[in-house]
Amino acid sequence: MAEDFLRVRNGVDESIDVKISESRKNDVIANKHVLIKIIEVLLLCGRQNIPIRGHLPERTSDDDILTEHLNSSKREKYTSPDIQNEIINIMGD
Structure with a gap:
């Protein structure tokens, strides 16, 4: 444990908070997309008067x-x- 602390302190390794924030950064970018x-x-559905209800196969291959x-x-x-x-x-607002 002390060796890990010294590696982070001396800049040899990244701290855990940096590692966590980097992994969450990718999640945030993907969720925004x-x-x-x-x-x-x-x-598009609103402009074309296409109902949103119902279940159609997703066309997301691209x-x-x-x-x-x-x-x-x-879940989300x-x-x-x-x-x-x-x-x-x-x-609408």
């Missing part, structure tokens, strides 16, 4: 980040009707 794509789809997000077991996918309605209300 996904949210932007969902907003773009909601805007977007690896979005495909990975929608196929993951994450931003695709529930409540979240979509909230996003639509925010866009």
